[in-house]
Amino acid sequence: MDDAHPSPAASPRWKWRYLLVASGVAALVLVVAFVFVSRDEPPPDVRDLVRKPLELSDADNAYAILAAAAQSIDASPWASETDVYFDVARGKKWDADRAAVWLAANDHVWPAVVRAASIPSSQGPTIKSLTDPVDPSADALRQLTELARIRAQYLARTGRPQEAFEWLTTYLHAARRISDSNSLLLVWLTGMSAQVSASQTLDTIIAQSAPSPETGRTLIQALEDIRPSPGALAMAIGNEHVMMQLLIEQLRPGGAQPPMGNQGLDAMLSVGRVFPLVFKPHRTQRLHAEYFRKVIDLIDADWPTLRTASSSLTADLLGAGGPQWNPNNIAGRALLGDVTPNLQAAMVKRLRTQSAISATQALIALRLYEIEHGTLPEKLSDLVPQYLPKVPLDYFDRAPLRYSREFRAVWSVGKNNLTITTPDPKVDSSEVYLKVPAPER
DSSP: OTTTSOOGGGSHHHHHHHHHHHHHHHHHHHHHHHHHHHOOOOOOOOTTTOOOOOOOOGGGOHHHHHHHHHHTOOOGGGTTOHHHHHHHHTTSSOOHHHHHHHHHTTGGGHHHHHHHHHOOOOOOOOOSSTTSOSOTTHHHHHHHHHHHHHHHHHHHHTTOHHHHHHHHHHHHHHHHHHHTSSOOHHHHHHHHHHHHHHHHHHHHHHHHSOOOHHHHHHHHHHHHHTSOOHHHHHHHHHHHHHHHHHHHHHHSTTSOOOOOSOHHHHHHHHHHHHOTTTOOHHHHHHHHHHHHHHHHHTTTOOHHHHHHHHHHHHHHHHTTTSOTTOOTTHHHHHHHHHHSOOHHHHHHHHHHHHHHHHHHHHHHHHHHHHHHHSSOOSSGGGGTTTTOSSOOEETTTTEEOEEETTTTEEEOOTTTTOOOOSSSOOOOTTSOEEEOOOOOO
């Protein structure tokens, strides 16, 4: 009987039915799983990174005043000899006649600089759309700094070093208004460069003409006052995140995808518009925000800490440690690697600016001490408290600035552990190193 009536389970027809049902269930599970892993995260909370711009009139905005002054510069006198212009500004050579012509053509600029230096509030440009120019004033502001350096040198070389010191003090405060303008990273870097350039010119003039004790103390305090604040860089970093937000919004399905200049990335982002697994906007924004928050926490770190942390931060940002071929937000990771700015360079610039300020303070105090005592002190601590309120720090390692009485030098260890062992070493221009001039006999 069993042979005449086989069970349904043993029938090939039933086996195919079971196989189809099982395949359908498996396919459904895969579809559900794909939909599940393709889901994006909720929007991240980035209110701590997004700062509301100050609402200032142009008359009360130090940045606006400086930008207008910079854009009013008459560059025609040096248009055909820009190399000479920059050589004179940077102290590589001097031409009094040319400097007088350049300055006479731009005498109208200086009252605005003086006014901007006295105004505490400053708001630089912010980005509301990716089509906005990043900062149309940046090049003009750099030119303003070079012209300010020429003016200081002209004053000093025409027998008015006291006026040169006063002018550079004013310009250092004006440069601080640029970096503190709650703007973009480019603007912050422009302000930092202006401060470093002005302090380098101050170093040159101090080496030529020692300030009076009263002027020296004023300069030391002014340099302390213009030290870059951690909040200024944090605001610039936050504004960079705003730019990423705007970019991500355009990369969403339905947005006008801007070309990234990278064919592979453009292709991945195009695929991500069709397959959400490949590009997750909220996840990408969260990773970007977390990276920036960790960088902000390192703003006051020394170089060894910053160097150690940088590699792990980049790995976290790009998802290192897992398979790079993982399709889960692969376009988002590629986007982060392509557009995230090198913030380590900005942090190093801040360390260098801080250490350069310390070196200039030490140089002033050393010159004053030698004029009074006829010799240099054995150590920098001998300058405290009569000439310096405290021993200036080397911000690269948070130790006292290096000093050699034998070699008449002050310096920072920098990124490369600079050590001075000869009277006239070959030091790269990126290092902080100042030579104390020998007294006139």
